[in-house]
Amino acid sequence: MTEKVKVLLVDDNQNFIELLKDRIEFSDTFEVIGEANNGEKALELMLSMRPDLVILDMIMPMLDGLGVLERFNQSGVKDYHPKIIILSAIGQDSLTSQAIGLGAKYYMVKPIDFDLLIERLEQIIQEESKNLSVTPSASPGDDFAVQRVITEVLQMLGVPPHIKGFVYLRDAVAMVYEDESHLMRITKTLYPGIAKRHDSTSQRVERSIRNAVELTFQRGSKELFANFFNLNMPLSEGRITNGEFIAYIAHHVRNEVNHEASS
Known part of the structure; x- marks a missing residue:
């Protein structure tokens, strides 16, 4: 039983x-x-x-x-x-x-x-x-400190927490934090890996993340985004790729976690 x-x-x-x-x-x-x-x-x-x-x-x-x-x-x-x-x-x-x-x-x-x-x-x-x-390496972001910093950054940027894309973004950043090569294989390993964890499909993961990114840019502070993402372009339509969004956040999280560890 x-x-x-x-x-x-x-x-x-x-x-x-x-x-x-x-x-x-x-x-x-x-x-x-x-x-x-x-x-x-x-x-x-x-x-x-x-x-x-x-x-x-x-x-x-x-x-x-x-x-x-x-x-x-x-x-x-x-x-x-x-x-x-x-x-x-x-x-x-x-x-x-x-x-x-x-x-x-x-x-x-x-x-x-x-x-x-x-x-x-x-x-x-x-x-x-x-x-x-699955193997431990397939479970991204098990470290509580990493998950906390990722969540704090997503909150700071204004990613809506009640939509599916928030959860998918959190997993995506954690996976890239652990292995940057996922950025070179977004459709081959990143989206499929997240889809498997959530019993979804790669297409749904991609669309949900795209929706989260666009909503974030539509609702948030353009000055904040310009500074955070180091962009010199109009952000009114959220013209940034999923990969760029994930890469910038993963880089920021790595710096934050390393800073906390050394403090």
Whole structure:
């Protein structure tokens, strides 16, 4: 019998927890092993019970969802990396990007569709299983510091965090950070590698990244982009290739990580 995925539920609404627990345990995949109604208790149970998945409310007493993520990252635990799903009544891009930057795997805005949540949980577990079945070098950006800096740069540039292209860009930058030769084989190794990790296709990955790049340039500061990308051309239409966008960010991330390491 396959071992069930252990889940911790964190929400200050007990009725919501009961409804969510019933729906999760209806699935043969998951088992709820703990509940918490505040952030302090959530952090305690995360460290003691080590659930595979944590479904974490953003707004809670004592310590909010972002506080839980920050304190967990500061705990010094190196051998435990739970998949954290944020639920929130607030759908602001800034909160979403902060949560993702602190390690959240997914962000859903309440009221939620329980069936959709279960579907997302199963996708996350399937993705993790695929990652474990390949060599470590095929899993880009495992270093938390690298992932954090990449996310911070994407946030700074204004890449919309709620679109698929944000996740694909984060993987692409991590892959190029580890091996710059991917820039010479974008359609041969970069897009296919990301597609495999997310059960997608190279064409969808390319289109999603293109969409993210164009949205970023349409909405963001042209002066910021001109300085960051060292460009002397009009940026109103986002005329920069996916490869150039990824290459500049990877170079910046490498400099930032090296600077932090030497400080």
